[in-house]
Amino acid sequence: MNALAAAPDTSTVQAEAVYELANVGKTYARNKVVALEGVSLTLEKGSFSSVIGSSGCGKSTLLKIMAGLLPPSTGRVVLQNDPVIGPRRDIGMMFQHATLFPWLTTVENIVLPIEIRDGRAAAQQAKTRAHDLLDVVGLKGFEDVYPNELSGGMAQRASICRMLITEPAVLLLDEPFSALDELSRDMMNMELQRICAEQHATAFLVTHSIAEAVILSDHIYVMKPRPGRLAEIVTVDLPRPRTLDMITTPKFGAIVDYIRQLLDKGAEL
Numbered sequence: 001m002n003a004l005a006a007a008p009d010t011s012t013v014q015a016e017a018v019y020e021l022a023n024v025g026k027t028y029a030r031n032k033v034v035a036l037e038g039v040s041l042t043l044e045k046g047s048f049s050s051v052i053g054s055s056g057c058g059k060s061t062l063l064k065i066m067a068g069l070l071p072p073s074t075g076r077v078v079l080q081n082d083p084v085i086g087p088r089r090d091i092g093m094m095f096q097h098a099t100l101f102p103w104l105t106t107v108e109n110i111v112l113p114i115e116i117r118d119g120r121a122a123a124q125q126a127k128t129r130a131h132d133l134l135d136v137v138g139l140k141g142f143e144d145v146y147p148n149e150l151s152g153g154m155a156q157r158a159s160i161c162r163m164l165i166t167e168p169a170v171l172l173l174d175e176p177f178s179a180l181d182e183l184s185r186d187m188m189n190m191e192l193q194r195i196c197a198e199q200h201a202t203a204f205l206v207t208h209s210i211a212e213a214v215i216l217s218d219h220i221y222v223m224k225p226r227p228g229r230l231a232e233i234v235t236v237d238l239p240r241p242r243t244l245d246m247i248t249t250p251k252f253g254a255i256v257d258y259i260r261q262l263l264d265k266g267a268e269l
């Protein structure tokens with residue numbers, strides 16, 4: 001089927017490359033586990049990509065290497081033409097749990113990265129932007145409450161604002177909504193899509209959910225385990241903006257089935 005590209009997509013080389021990984025590999029010295037082997041990929045500006053694969057196939061390792069939190073054993077990672085050799089200001093990250101500081105209000109949590117980076121006066125100035133972001137994610141009126149007064153979904157919305165306040169070039173998302181109930185998760189995914197489109201953000205999501213990957217992504221990187229490597233890049237050509245009712249369409253179902261088959265094949269290896 002045409003919606004599915006069996007090989008890395010070379011038809012869009014004109015688009016601006018933001019992230020480039022070339023032959024990235026990782027062997028953990030302690031237990032000699034080859035977690036990743038020969039991973040090469042390019043993320044284009046404004047694109048949304050996901051990585052999916054069975055447990056232990058190296059997704060988190062890949063994300064940590066992209067974030068500069070873990071050095072690769074082989075290969076190189078380049079972001080905006082600069083090699084990634086450590087944590088960077090132009091990388092925004094979001095994890096499964098919101099990790100807001102309980103002694104800071106919502107708005108204080110959001111401007112914290114600015115305070116750490118540029119000092120208290122800059123953080124004070126950034127509060128206007130923080131209020132705007134809170135408005136975008138539907139948290140107007142919750143600026144001055146403490147995290148224990150926010151629901152799980154609201155705390156993740158605040159985390160999105162904290163990630164966006166530094167205007168990162170790329171968003172690295174490690175299962176950000178997997179701790180939420182299904183309804184909240186669907187809603188947050190639609191919010192994430194809207195925010196990414198508004199900010200023209202380049203996003204890379206680790207997920208265990210095929211449906212989540214399909215509803216959000218332009219490209220899905222399917223990984224195989226032992227050693228972790230890219231098996232295939234699936235291009236999702238559903239129109240944008242994506243809506244939750246697309247989940248019930250035959251085309252959506254066909255893409256999900258195709259990825260499930262790829263993952264089943266990977267598990268057999």
Ligand SMILES: Nc1ncnc2c1ncn2[C@@H]1O[C@H](COP(=O)(O)OP(=O)(O)OP(=O)(O)O)[C@@H](O)[C@H]1O
Nearest residue numbers: 028030031033035054055056057058059060061062
């Ligand atoms: N710090 C570490 N030291 C040694 N081995 C590690 C370390 N972190 C991960 N590994 C190993 O590397 C492989 C890939 O792990 P990784 O956490 O990247 O996989 P994953 O796809 O994110 O898994 P999951 O979906 O379960 O979160 C696994 O075999 C794991 O045991």
